[in-house]
Amino acid sequence: MDLLSVDxxxxxxxxxxxxxxxxxxxxxxxxxxxxxxxxLCIACGHCVAVCPVAALDNRRTPLFAQSGLSTVAIDDxxxxxxxxxxxxxxxxxxxxxxxxxxxQLMDIARFAPSGGNSQGISYIIIDERQVLQQLNEHAxxxxxxxxxxxxxxxxxxxxxxxMYRQQGKDSVLRNAPCLIVATAAASFARGRxxxxxxxxxxxxxxxxxxxxxxxxxxxxxxAFAGYExxxxxxxxxxxxxxxxxxxxxxxxxxxxxxxxRLPLDISFRNKQAPR
Ligand SMILES: Cc1cc2nc3c(=O)[nH]c(=O)nc-3n(C[C@H](O)[C@H](O)[C@H](O)COP(=O)(O)O)c2cc1C
Numbered sequence: 001m002d003l004l005s006v007d008x009x010x011x012x013x014x015x016x017x018x019x020x021x022x023x024x025x026x027x028x029x030x031x032x033x034x035x036x037x038x039x040l041c042i043a044c045g046h047c048v049a050v051c052p053v054a055a056l057d058n059r060r061t062p063l064f065a066q067s068g069l070s071t072v073a074i075d076d077x078x079x080x081x082x083x084x085x086x087x088x089x090x091x092x093x094x095x096x097x098x099x100x101x102x103x104q105l106m107d108i109a110r111f112a113p114s115g116g117n118s119q120g121i122s123y124i125i126i127d128e129r130q131v132l133q134q135l136n137e138h139a140x141x142x143x144x145x146x147x148x149x150x151x152x153x154x155x156x157x158x159x160x161x162x163m164y165r166q167q168g169k170d171s172v173l174r175n176a177p178c179l180i181v182a183t184a185a186a187s188f189a190r191g192r193x194x195x196x197x198x199x200x201x202x203x204x205x206x207x208x209x210x211x212x213x214x215x216x217x218x219x220x221x222x223a224f225a226g227y228e229x230x231x232x233x234x235x236x237x238x239x240x241x242x243x244x245x246x247x248x249x250x251x252x253x254x255x256x257x258x259x260x261r262l263p264l265d266i267s268f269r270n271k272q273a274p275r
Contacts, residue, residue, distance in 0.1 A: 089212025
């Protein structure tokens with residue numbers, strides 16, 4: 001079976017499918033879309049999704065699996081406000097997050113951009129309080145080991161250690177009831193960047209489910225440094241690599257203002273007269 005099939009009673013020969021193909025694999029032959037080098041198709045679904053009359057199907061990304069798209073009318077101010085109001089959440093209620101809700105949250109990760117539509121990220125969710133506490137304790141021990149070195153990070157590590165040892169605060173996992181562990185195949189070079197984008201989607205989606213999230217960069221530091229006690233607890237399967245860690249839970253407080261950030265640093269390059 002060919003990669004593409006065209007319903008010739010519907011096709012209007014607009015050529016949108018050819019324009020949309022990121023790898024230029026579709027051409028029109030006597031007005032009908034045909035594909036070349038099918039092995040190079042990345043199954044992004046754009047050719048099918050862009051067809052205004054649902055005339056095109058693609059074996060690798062079938063029409064039946066695509067849902068209709070109602071016109072999304074979010075004005076720029078609303079969208080900007082949604083994006084700006086995303087916050088790293090560092091205090092969580094004690095209650096666990098229902099598994100069903102976690103599944104709903106994580107499903108959005110599938111729709112993040114990925115290099116060449118490679119996707120390839122899988123997740124382990126640790127929601128066992130005792131394991132999370134042990135992870136926190138081990139990350140603290142790792143930071144204690146690091147804090148003796150003359151590095152820029154050492155004073156920061158000492159502060160997080162003091163928060164934990166002197167004030168009893170979970171400065172690593174913030175008492176979050178869940179830790180999302182993103183993984184990819186050990187040989188997958190795009191694992192980290194695809195995970196960063198996927199987990200960014202999760203972060204942005206979480207407030208709409210009344211959840212909050214925060215990157216667990218300190219724990220990542222210990223894990224990426226190969227600290228065995230942390231790696232043993234994370235228990236990533238041998239054929240996989242760790243690609244990201246995100247804490248999730250019900251936020252304990254809400255924010256009332258939008259903090260500012262550094263001004264936009266941007267320049268244009270165009271030798272012709274500016275528009
Ligand atoms: C890769 C990465 C790692 C992070 N690690 C931690 C962390 O270990 N602990 C923490 O409290 N916040 C962590 N954060 C959250 C940042 O501190 C936070 O994004 C930043 O202060 C801006 O605040 P905002 O996210 O609310 O805008 C991390 C963020 C990123 C992107």
